[in-house]
Amino acid sequence: MNGKHVRLQFPLKTFLLLSISILFSSSSLLAQDWVRTGTNLGVERIRLAAADFKPTGGDPQNASLKTVFDTTLYSDLKNAGIFNMVSKSMAPPQTPGGPQEINLAAWSAAPASAEMVAFGALGVDGGRITVQGFLFDTKNPQTPQILGKQYADTASEENARHIAHRFADEIILRLGGGINGICETKIYFVSGRSGSKEISVMDYDGADAHAVTHLGTLSISPRVSPDNSRIAFSSLGKDGWSIRMYSLVLGRPVGFTSPGGTTLSPAWSSDGAKLAFSSSRTGDNEIYTSDASGGSLHRVTAFRGPDVSPVWNPKSNSQIAWVSGRTGLPQIYLMDADGANVQRMTDGGYATSPSWSPNGQFLAFAWNRKYGPGAPGGQDIYIMDIASKRWIQLTHDSGANDFPSWSPDGRHIVFQREEGGSTNLWSMLADGTEQQQLTHGGANSMPNWSWK
Amino acid sequence: MQFSSRRFFYHRSFTVVASVAALIAVAGCHKKAAPPPPPPPIANTAPAPTAEITVTPQAINPGDSAVLTWHTANANEVSIEGLGQVASSGTQTVKPAGSTNYHLVAHGDGGTADATARVTVNTAAPPSNNLSESEIDDATFHQNVKDVFYDYDSYDVRADEQSVISQDANFLNQHPTVRVVIGGYCDERGSTEYNLALGENRANAAKQSLVTAGVSPDRLRTVSYGKEKQFCTEHNESCWQQNRRAQFSVDR
Numbered sequence: 001m002n003g004k005h006v007r008l009q010f011p012l013k014t015f016l017l018l019s020i021s022i023l024f025s026s027s028s029l030l031a032q033d034w035v036r037t038g039t040n041l042g043v044e045r046i047r048l049a050a051a052d053f054k055p056t057g058g059d060p061q062n063a064s065l066k067t068v069f070d071t072t073l074y075s076d077l078k079n080a081g082i083f084n085m086v087s088k089s090m091a092p093p094q095t096p097g098g099p100q101e102i103n104l105a106a107w108s109a110a111p112a113s114a115e116m117v118a119f120g121a122l123g124v125d126g127g128r129i130t131v132q133g134f135l136f137d138t139k140n141p142q143t144p145q146i147l148g149k150q151y152a153d154t155a156s157e158e159n160a161r162h163i164a165h166r167f168a169d170e171i172i173l174r175l176g177g178g179i180n181g182i183c184e185t186k187i188y189f190v191s192g193r194s195g196s197k198e199i200s201v202m203d204y205d206g207a208d209a210h211a212v213t214h215l216g217t218l219s220i221s222p223r224v225s226p227d228n229s230r231i232a233f234s235s236l237g238k239d240g241w242s243i244r245m246y247s248l249v250l251g252r253p254v255g256f257t258s259p260g261g262t263t264l265s266p267a268w269s270s271d272g273a274k275l276a277f278s279s280s281r282t283g284d285n286e287i288y289t290s291d292a293s294g295g296s297l298h299r300v301t302a303f304r305g306p307d308v309s310p311v312w313n314p315k316s317n318s319q320i321a322w323v324s325g326r327t328g329l330p331q332i333y334l335m336d337a338d339g340a341n342v343q344r345m346t347d348g349g350y351a352t353s354p355s356w357s358p359n360g361q362f363l364a365f366a367w368n369r370k371y372g373p374g375a376p377g378g379q380d381i382y383i384m385d386i387a388s389k390r391w392i393q394l395t396h397d398s399g400a401n402d403f404p405s406w407s408p409d410g411r412h413i414v415f416q417r418e419e420g421g422s423t424n425l426w427s428m429l430a431d432g433t434e435q436q437q438l439t440h441g442g443a444n445s446m447p448n449w450s451w452k
Numbered sequence: 453m454q455f456s457s458r459r460f461f462y463h464r465s466f467t468v469v470a471s472v473a474a475l476i477a478v479a480g481c482h483k484k485a486a487p488p489p490p491p492p493p494i495a496n497t498a499p500a501p502t503a504e505i506t507v508t509p510q511a512i513n514p515g516d517s518a519v520l521t522w523h524t525a526n527a528n529e530v531s532i533e534g535l536g537q538v539a540s541s542g543t544q545t546v547k548p549a550g551s552t553n554y555h556l557v558a559h560g561d562g563g564t565a566d567a568t569a570r571v572t573v574n575t576a577a578p579p580s581n582n583l584s585e586s587e588i589d590d591a592t593f594h595q596n597v598k599d600v601f602y603d604y605d606s607y608d609v610r611a612d613e614q615s616v617i618s619q620d621a622n623f624l625n626q627h628p629t630v631r632v633v634i635g636g637y638c639d640e641r642g643s644t645e646y647n648l649a650l651g652e653n654r655a656n657a658a659k660q661s662l663v664t665a666g667v668s669p670d671r672l673r674t675v676s677y678g679k680e681k682q683f684c685t686e687h688n689e690s691c692w693q694q695n696r697r698a699q700f701s702v703d704r
Contacts, residue, residue, distance in 0.1 A: 305653075
């Protein structure tokens, strides 16, 4: 170590730093460019107002159910990710209850400047809730009506929320490029800490969370079937981990022949006919496929090292992405469903928990690009365009993030975030924006978004 | 056993079938060498259900659990006394307070079948009494059979752990009736599912090393715990090293 050496090194270091930062900034610019999710995310958003609904009944329940309905409808439309929502404080003072009562000019003028208005009336009478909902286009005053819907059900908070979800989904379907909304979807997840973990379920927005299984052991990796009739999951018994199946229709466990050994991470094909999972029946965890009851078992991988967490390409069901430790730290790989054409997708670090986007184009996964003993790197959610292997990072500098799962509209991703000793579920748009915390209990993990 | 799986039919034609069955039974008593009785002549042509149930282990200590495994066929309603309705085939962990008969009944269109499995709960005997090697106490076992530790993200048994494996194998070879369950554990870092697969590989690597050292594989069972059951909960390397291990326990 002499002075000359140090002087020589300094400009070289500066040059390296400069070129790295140029490379980095140009790649992050490109990252803005190439993502085309095909989900109307990123196009210019429609400016939409959701008016408070007009109460039409004298029932004392009317006010509280109307508050639930108004709040749910507004947050559903905001969560959709395709609207520029008019703040409630900018709404004109008069509350329209029907087509005769709306002053479209007042809604289209500043400060609301709404292009579309959702409004209507909500009444509670004799234990029944009735809702009339309308969607009007302020730019077309001659024939402004786009939607007119009527709903009736037993009066309860749950039904007020449910009706708001249904009306929101109608609006999203009409204005969001014909893609079904997700307001009536569910998220399955694991609740509880070590010792006992059960499979739970909640609405897409975190409401109405409750346990599904009561097995008193460790049950993890819930995956709901495409028709919402069953959940496959992995459960610890006396002889280790096996795949179990729970019928949401019958409300009890149903038969599944788990192939023996440590059997983990089930995944449904999008036609509901097949499962892929990881089993150590030969001593080393490999990927297998079977039919929906565990029959017709096929081994797909055969390579020393852990192979786990398979997912099917939901467009074709002819490819599987999974996690393999065959070269050391776990990486994401892709292969045909018969095991041919294996290709590695990630180029290093610690990559796990793939989830395949509904349109077949992307993989979401958890990646710690600087992982290693002593390295302080973060575990974040990434998505990768499969054809080009280009990726972008969706979460930054907030806890350890894992188990991303796509919503059926391809616009949202739910994931787990471990931060400050507690683990909770979060959702975000598929471009990483609008991250919001869905659970607050501190022991919720491994979310799985239902298919519809 | 043969008797308990004999089928009884007691739907609409209960009395008719019962008397036919009684006749057959009486006829069977007269000639011991007679061929097995023909299937009961009933109008119902649906296949008769079958039922079998087993329990492992058949005898447990108080507070321990046993696993019931049952299979039925041609049944549309299956129940186990004390557990209620169950799936047509399945397994369930039970923890009876006293010795219990688990009576499985399968109803189908073709009749009813049943089977019984018994779990004997050992009455708490003083440990000095009747000490067989399979009931070796945990303290002695853990003094002699030490855990094996692994490097980060690795399931290769390290060179410096080979002497531990040799000592473990020595003890196990001297006590050939002791059965062992090998738990595979990982540190808290990384992803749940991958760590369970890695834990399985660690347990399995320890098992293979013991087998190489002469321990019969039939005595060894592996269970992965991944990062689900942390032994040490601090977030530093010394703690992580304690968690990256294969742990041996007596398999009771």
